Amino acid sequence: MTDAAQPWLTVVGIGDGGLDSLSSEALDALRAARTIFGGERHLAMLDDFSAQQIAWEKPFDDSMIALQACAGSPTVVLATGDPMWFGVGATLTRHVDPAEMRVLPSPSAFQLTAAALCWPLADCQCLTVHGRPLEGVSRHLVPGARLLIYSADGSSPQALARLLTGRGYGPSRIVVCEHLGGTRERIRATVAADFDLTGIADLNTVAVECVAGRAAEPRPLVPGLADDAFVNDGKMTKRVLRGLAISALQPLPGHLLWDVGAGSGSISVEWLRTAPGMAAIAIEPVEDRLAMVRENAEALGVPELRIVEGAAPDAYADLPAPDAIFIGGGLTDGVFDAAWEALKPGGRMVAHAVTLESEAILLDLHARLGGELMRIQVDRAEEVGPYRGFRPAMPVIHWHVTKSDRP
Missing domain, CATH: 3.30.950.10 (Tetrapyrrole methylase, C-terminal domain)
Incomplete structure (x- = not known):
């Protein structure tokens, strides 16, 4: 950057009213520019400007090389409305130091x-x-x-x-x-x-x-959706345990979850629904369940869920380091060790076990790493002849722990 007071890149938001709707500051930036980038619709609005005009390429990132080559030279990017609201301005901040650019927005749509x-x-x-x-x-x-x-x-x-x-x-x-x-x-x-x-x-x-018709099924964003909200084959983390797991995973905006042995994807779907800017990777080796994960993600409004086909721990290869991990699909064959190694310091690990073999693993992990270990059994009222009685489900061992941020 040549002059901290004079950024070389100006991002100008322009409305449907064209140049007549721009401020004098935005017009001055256009007149001073040596290069102007924009979509074909925006560039068509320019008549008497001598700057070189460059239309965005497809894919968009290919244009960043040409833009960055203009560093130090007065350059304008034309955008629609407010460039920082679902606009090109947010993309540019990933390629250009924000100190080297200024943004002049117009009213957004x-x-x-x-x-x-x-x-x-x-x-x-x-x-x-x-x-x-x-x-x-x-x-x-x-x-x-x-x-x-x-x-x-x-x-x-x-x-x-x-x-x-x-x-x-x-x-x-x-x-x-x-x-x-x-x-x-x-x-x-x-x-x-x-x-x-x-x-x-x-x-x-x-x-x-939004007006709900008779067929509408409003779904809250808090964890613990009804089990029938998900297409599943019975192999899923049920509502009570799912609510507990999400709470222990402590979802925070921008954090990434690995859902290991995703099954129906109920954990990763609920994680993504908790807040904007969440990210999740559902890891599942069974093909039929992969289709269910995809269907549930789309139906419940989180199509951004990344789905990885494969068995842990091999499926972890090349995945970005997570802030939280849920293991609900078994704890054998190195599933935990490789996940724990990948988990960021300060990250949260939650694991469930229903078999005696997996329970033994969690008992050992709790002894070595601490955290909180619980044995949970849910009894549900069901019909017993003409009466009702509580029928117990299989007990589940729940363990959660935070990885130390100390080396």
Whole structure:
């Protein structure tokens, strides 16, 4: 960086109103630039600027070499609205020292949509399906929720309507906002189950007022979903033990979980649902269960779950170091030792055992490493002829421990 007071890279957020909507500071940056990067739509707005214009390549990361070659020379990146809200600005911070760039935002599509509908923005969930799986919206479907969603293109609103209807939220009101802030601005409303809008512009934002139909099954984000929320073959961590396991794993935003012997994926799915920015890897060797993990992740709104086919410990190879590990699929053949070695200092380990062999392993680990060891048995009321009685399930040994952060 040549001058701390004059960053070489300026990221300019531009609205549908084009150059006329820019501040004098943003226009000065464009006039001073030697190189301007942007999408074809943005570059088409530039008429009398002498700078070299470079359109983004696909994949996007290929453009970073050309951008970084401009270091020290006045450079502008054009973006849509607020570049730091699901925009290119966040990506650029991974390639350029933030001290070398400045960001000049315009109102975001979220702000413009909330203003047009008189929705308090702080009460809305702001999401995007641009470059992200549509199924991620599912976790936010609860009665009364207001969602603002960046679209990928003109087909996104209808795809969202199908998702809502399939999840039992067909009565939900959908508002499609196109080219907000520009001369082609258009706002149209419909109902998800009766979606009938056509000719939707690629540049659009969708607002959803969630209304649950009779088929809707609202799912809370707190751990301990009902067992029937998951497609499973019976080999899964049941509700009571799952809630305990997630609590002991202590999910924190940005942390990574290894779910070893994932089964239905119930632990990793619930981990991801606890907070934004979570990450999880489900490790499972059985092909049929891999399909169940994928189905559960999509249905419960966490399609970002990474699924690794393979048996532990071989499946650990080349995986990023985790902040937490759950072992629910057996503790034999070096499954624990390799996982413990990979776990970050200060990380949390939780393991369950139902067989005598696995129980013996946990007893030994508890003696060596400490932590908390519990034997849990759940009795459920069931019919006994014309009466009811408690029927005990198999006891489960639960162990959790925090890896010392001391060498």
